Amino acid sequence: MAAGDKVTAPGHVQFGDELLLGPGTPYRWRTLTGWEDLPALDSGSVPRSDAHGSFPGQLLAQARTIGLDDVVVRAPRGTIGAAVRALNAATAIGGTELPLVVWLDERGPLLVRARVLRRSVPVGKGYALGTVLGAAIQWEASDPRRYSLAEQQVEARLPRPEPGLDWHLDPGPESLGWPLDFGAPGTTGDLVAVNTGDASSHPVVVFRGPVDRPSLTNVATGDTLEYDIALATDDTLLVDTAAGTVILNNTASRLYTVTARSVPELGFTLAPGNTPLVFRAAPGSTDPRAACVLRWRSAHW
Numbered sequence: 001m002a003a004g005d006k007v008t009a010p011g012h013v014q015f016g017d018e019l020l021l022g023p024g025t026p027y028r029w030r031t032l033t034g035w036e037d038l039p040a041l042d043s044g045s046v047p048r049s050d051a052h053g054s055f056p057g058q059l060l061a062q063a064r065t066i067g068l069d070d071v072v073v074r075a076p077r078g079t080i081g082a083a084v085r086a087l088n089a090a091t092a093i094g095g096t097e098l099p100l101v102v103w104l105d106e107r108g109p110l111l112v113r114a115r116v117l118r119r120s121v122p123v124g125k126g127y128a129l130g131t132v133l134g135a136a137i138q139w140e141a142s143d144p145r146r147y148s149l150a151e152q153q154v155e156a157r158l159p160r161p162e163p164g165l166d167w168h169l170d171p172g173p174e175s176l177g178w179p180l181d182f183g184a185p186g187t188t189g190d191l192v193a194v195n196t197g198d199a200s201s202h203p204v205v206v207f208r209g210p211v212d213r214p215s216l217t218n219v220a221t222g223d224t225l226e227y228d229i230a231l232a233t234d235d236t237l238l239v240d241t242a243a244g245t246v247i248l249n250n251t252a253s254r255l256y257t258v259t260a261r262s263v264p265e266l267g268f269t270l271a272p273g274n275t276p277l278v279f280r281a282a283p284g285s286t287d288p289r290a291a292c293v294l295r296w297r298s299a300h301w
Contacts, residue, residue, distance in 0.1 A: 031068070215227070
């Protein structure tokens with residue numbers, strides 16, 4: 001199932017595949033914390049020894065803590081236990097982060113991956129009548145960025161020139177007829193990735209063979225991913241820049257094939273806005289079946 005497939009209106013919050021909170025559900029909430037806030041930051045600034053202030057260092061975001069407070073659970077008197085049990089099952093302790101999708105307003109839904117840290121379900125006088133007041137859920141997202149639900153994708157082939165106009169050197173009745181045949185258009189190996197958010201996004205890069213020493217370069221920064229490997233026709237090399245992994249055919253790591261001019265995978269990101277990129281390979285590697293596929297989601301703080 002796709003993340004957020006049950007989210008259909010502002011006010012909806014979906015965790016995992018099953019739990020939906022908000023309008024039209026037994027679970028209504030009044031307060032959302034940590035969603036529109038900047039996450040806490042770790043600062044690499046170093047105090048100056050000879051003057052006021054510090055030398056500015058890198059700012060790195062910590063995990064994002066998200067809370068739903070003042071949650072009201074309402075169900076018919078005879079089914080309140082089932083509603084609470086469903087809430088408890090969906091927010092049980094687990095080590096795996098699940099999709100958490102929130103739709104607040106006209107900007108549409110955004111996604112993080114998170115796990116539950118806290119759940120509170122107070123039992124008061126109204127419980128026997130089918131009402132729980134003041135429930136709360138707290139999540140932690142190890143990646144504090146919020147992402148668009150739609151995953152974008154672009155693909156490029158290795159550069160190949162156009163064949164040009166066929167001048168029909170053997171004259172005939174059809175020579176240079178209209179319209180003129182310039183042949184199939186060539187390919188440039190160029191890609192453009194558009195990140196509509198305000199945070200850098202880590203893409204997934206897939207190289208498909210046959211190709212020798214495939215590479216992808218960010219034209220704006222000069223950052224390059226390049227691997228000294230020969231991919232056969234049916235081979236794929238998947239580079240997950242968020243995880244820092246390089247996997248051949250979904251089975252074996254090929255991180256050791258990285259070349260000296262390649263940047264660390266974790267450092268290869270798509271900045272907000274348009275990012276021009278180029279797909280290249282070793283000299284002589286020109287098979288038109290070779291491809292580079294780039295997948296990403298727009299990221300927001």
